[in-house]
Amino acid sequence: MKQREWKTPHTFVIIFFVVVLAGLLTYFVPMGMFETEEVTYDNQGQEDTRTVLIPETFEYMTDEAGEPATEGVSLFEPFGGAGFLNYMFEGLVSGDKWGSAVGVVAFILIIGGAFGIIMRTKAIDQGIFAIIDKTKGREALLIPVMFFFFSLGGAVFGMGEEAIAFAIILIPLVIALGYDAITGVMITYVATQIGFATSWMNPFGVAIAQGVSDVPVLSGAPFRIAMWAVFTAVGIIYTMWYANKVRKNPEASYSIKSNEYFRKHSQNQELNGKFTIGDSLVVMTLGLGIVWIIWGVVQDAYFIPEIATQFFTIGLTAGIIGVLFKLNDMTVNDIAESFSEGAQQLLPAALVVGMAKGIVIILGGDAADEGSVLNTILYQAGGLVDNMPEVLSASFILLFQSGINFFVVSGSGQAALTMPLIAPLSDIAGVTRQVAVLGFQLGDGLTNIIVPTSAALMGTLGAARVDWGTWFRFIFKFQLILFGLALIFVFIAVAINFS
Template structure:
């Protein structure tokens, strides 16, 4: 059995890395002609504290030192962030995930276990996809699941291929579902709680409406995923009953599956109770891979050299994903970065959008906030970072135009979350698509209608919140 998911079929169109390269080139050419600015350090972000930069940001072809140059963007993308964020921390995590889950996959336990689940449902993979969609949506809502979906996507892909399902459906049931939960959460510590804290709104307040919105969005995601998967299922797929009969569960399989379940519980506890993030997640996934390696060694199914080769090959499979993540972050570096207190084109955008909403009536202003958060998410894809940067301004604007701060938080959540499904600057989205072997253009073709539906649902939700005086 292969230790890694089969290669995706060759597809037409530009490689995702080429798309990001083109966007980076456009950014490098445009930045010298766009005004840059910053918000006064040591104070909350506010319209009156914006200051235009005296010197244009500027870019060159090649730079030395702290200057910005197009040829440097890929390195700067790799070197951006820290151990707790993209790109350095996230790339380290996915490389470790690649190696660890190559070991997990080589046991065959996950594939045989999932096949039995499909067989128990009468051979209908829709039940499995539906269950995964709800579970990952809950994961996004409860503890902000995001990067973790890449690991589970690696496990799901071999089964999806055997069942003849499109690989996009695996991304939908994992990453997409987690972002639906992220966008509509009533308790996500990385987005809604940060936004409520910054906006001065009581933590966990307004939960009933958010839970109702979560249910509607999750149902929409479930129906869309099932419809897409079954409409695009390949003919001549493997018979599930025959596959189960040919590959029954072993005793060692049950041990591996219990280890995976224990790891999931450990991860959820670590994130919710101890604040674990990328460094700790990497250690937890490595522990699972090491346990599977020891299990295979104990059952004499693989030598030490074979296990080391499996891990190395799994890491190598993730290198293209790391390149895409670095390119996405490097493009943002060319725009000046996301620090509100350092001169950048993004700060000028933040100030301009905030000023434009100042004189709008409440209903339109709330929709404008939703649109603004969706646009700003293209540049600042971290939910907690976006909340910290934009909510001081949006909360104050809400007071001026008659939009409650709770509505401002809801507009932030929905604008941030629903656009996470399509923006090429999202390191996690590009990582998930890279793992699945699905180009960004192919993904966009699959999901654009559903994205439009989500935008309509988000605008409707915000409008209802304004009408009911959501506070």
């Protein structure tokens, strides 16, 4: 009898059992809360304000006897309540247009739809074959060049969700060059998160963490720039090693099914081999649109609502060009149908965002001034920092932030929630606040590469048609390398009293 091969559970299944665990915790861990305050800090000449918790104000919610109270989650709650079976709906409709979950869900679906239109024109496919024809013998340069620029994007302006769109374009290209879908995810999303984690100026991570920790914003840049260079080099070397192995032996790929899908899709296309004026206009629209997005993010701090609208505009313009120039025999109806099909491809990733948010809702939410199990976990874990030697305290901060990132994936949200607690405790432990910020940014950014609660990761994997279980099997070893490297830099920072 043939032994049945063990198959990695679907992402939805994994998150469901995490929700079950979160539900069980509510029966055993009492709820706690903090008082909050507004803090103001200077960020590159602009005054920013964040609401942060006050560490010494933590208190448990109590029962009638004055004892810490637990409030086990019910199976179902009517009238908009948060019961166990409500986690999906409540997660999907939580938040606002500026972030998780509803804003990110809309962002992912609009990006998918916009690129559905762009890909329907076949202009990108024509461009891919034109690039392949002109870069024969120099294909290997694509990996280090793309990885470098995406890492720089993550470091400079906190690039993350935007990688989804680039993955849709670049994954078919790297597969056509003989690599695989995993390589495409590495040079886009993974590169951005390495840059995000090691940044010296990321406005959504290190800048906020420094601001709320009373550390001069953008200080310590030389150390972080050197760290970014090392991490980026390691990422490039690992990606090139894997990509070359796949090119020599396609069976070594972790994403064989995805690769076959993209190759089959490419083979089934009716391409005339000519890069027409219409094709060039679509590509030019995409290029100018990306410049517009980068300008908006850097100059005016555009975020999810603006970027989603920009991608929609790019997709709509490409569709109109496709109709006018009859690219791939496009009609007006094809614009609508391809938008729907593109959004449908990223629907699973959008659903994961809601499910992941449901975990936090079951734990009572992530608001510091409202009773929740998450606040209690935060307080108890934070209290361990001041009972350890300096190096262990710094390492624990890295571990702690990595764990919290499973529940609070937003870099800015996590900074506002954890740094007001960790920063003063690091003083007691003899660790500089700059080291505490370093532990935060590395723990936050690097785990975005692996946690299934990351909307940007799941969106990119959706674009690559790679399920999270397959991704986990591939990325686990690289994640250990990154974590080991992060510990080395934390040790160095402690040794030189980084401040």
